[in-house]
Amino acid sequence: MTVAYTSQHFKQEAKAALVEPNLQRALDRTTTLLQGRRAEAYRAYAEFETTRDAGSAIKDHVLCHLDHYLEAFERNAVAAGCQVHWAATAEEACRIVVDLCQQANAKTVTRVKSMLGEEIGLPEALDEAGFDRVETDLAEHINQLAGDRPSHIVIPALHKTQEQVAELFAQHHGHGRVIEEVGELVQSARLVLREKYFAADVGISGANFLVADTGAVCTVTNEGNAELTMQLPRVQIVTAGIEKLVPSLDHAGVLLRLLARSALGMEITQYTTFLTGARRPGDRDGPEAMHIVLVDAGRTDILADEIRSILKCIRCAACINHCPVYSQIGGHAYGGIYQGPMGSVLTPAMASLAQAKDLPHACTLNGRCVEVCPVKIPLTDLMRTLRERTWREQLVDRPTRFGLGLWAAVAKRPALYRFTTRWAIRALKLWSRGRGAIRFLPFAGAFTASRDLPAPEGGTFMDRYRRGER
Amino acid sequence: MSEHRARILGRVRQALGGERASADAIGREAAALIPDLAAVRPSFEGEAVLDRFLAKATSEKVTATAERLVARDLPTAVQRYVESNQLASEIACALPAELMTLDWSAFTLKHVIDRNEPVALTFAEAGIAETGTLVFPSSPMVPTLFNFLPLHHLVVLRARSIVPYMEDVWRRFDTAPLPRSLNLVTGTSGTADIEGKNVRGAHGPRFMRIFLLEDAG
């Protein structure tokens, strides 16, 4: 089971997103808030820069000795009573998890949000195998009800407004009420999910860190859903990318301080949990078995590539929250699991460069992502490397690089973009005169020189929206 | 399965190339990555550990409330909390033996926990001043779920067990094995999943009260 990437539609999706009013509202509200919170945390932590240096060095060190750390982790996790599985591919990882669920005679399976799980298509694999899959992270619960993919790695339902969530809960929580207060919305989900935790036979999570010298799995959440998901069911399964290792608890501490601040502007998340093995003699709770699935799924390819440093990523989303392109188009346009700058590097590596060729071009090169990345990944360099590759492999014509100018303009002035698209559409219609496609535009220059634009119909989405044609 | 293991490790080695360093050399390199812990954690020099802990734990972001008392007054303090929040006197309790000898006659204490338990009273092994965090290692004495299921989480903490940093907690496990579940809990369960707005009581406790025991010795 692999995820169906749709990154080849990036340009169309991005354009549609720019004029989607609910999305624009949700993006405005959230990215500004998250930027502010991180800035505040940064100011309050004089050691932030030295901690970033250490965090970056730790991640580099682990990648350089990844074979050593994988073996050490396995040895210690097994000694602590875990069963460790290895999966070279996404399909194999899903097969292992589905088999384990079947062996446990599971009906209900609870999940904690894990980007790796999304990446390998685990939700789909569990559904296909007929399990009652329950997403427990509030945002993932919202996405599950809406049938949506995550649009942000930390806040996966960032694309949804509160009003949309209220409608979903009214429909699916069995009370039919459109709740207006956000606290009551959360309470509504709490009641529904509480029952599911107790019904679950298997709990599945990802890992933020795998601690090599103890075999512990570290997860961080604010909701406490990881704890209920991992403590209640009989069987616990952790799926983790092979890059998640850290040498010891001290090294985890450095990265924990960076992660919470970079993601949400917090000093520490509410729940930081280290799980080491299954229920021990005398324990009154905890699972009977703990399985850990170590997943490659393309990571060893990246390790051998010039873009290796993207494997240092701790999935904090700071680069996404500070990306001017993301903050205009949201996450779904990227057509994969990861978004923004980190997604523009990871998705081409995980899907294919041909399919995701537009992603590394969707960048204004303003460098904010590099400034905020807590492990100092040179994201703009990595995107440049991939851009050059798209030219070399002739996936994209060189002139598209002028698209950079376009992205910069879009990112700075969304209102202007909306205005120009409206006028451009009128002009395009005149220009194409029933030919249905436009090969050359006098005012758009290089951007359209490389492709045919479809002749527009019926005005921009915004115009249609205003006319009530929804 | 072992076939996938060999494949992954083989590909890792191929990607990294060259001679592999010895475990000892890697260990030395790893230790050298953090030559000075002071450079990678916030300093609060001059601030007493206890004050820092309380300030953080009761801050707007962490949202616990706290009171300072001596052990003998614990039952009355708990009773006051329960009554002022109009909660029942039957509560789920997982306290160490030495605190069970106090006079709990005003309560019905139970040692199991229900799925929608209103109140649980538990004991934290340590507090971390840096962040206002409570440390709960699992053990037969202390089931983990007592810390996650209730709506009101009442926590007993000894003032003398407050340490400055999380690394001070790690030091306990330099020689002893990690517990099955080591839970660092900082305040109440929260979510910002709907438009980034902070809401409490997402899945775990909505309220946390810390009873800080300041007995000498």
Ligand code: SF4
């Ligand atoms: S690339 Fe850096 S900033 Fe972006 S999510 Fe990863 S760690 Fe965070």
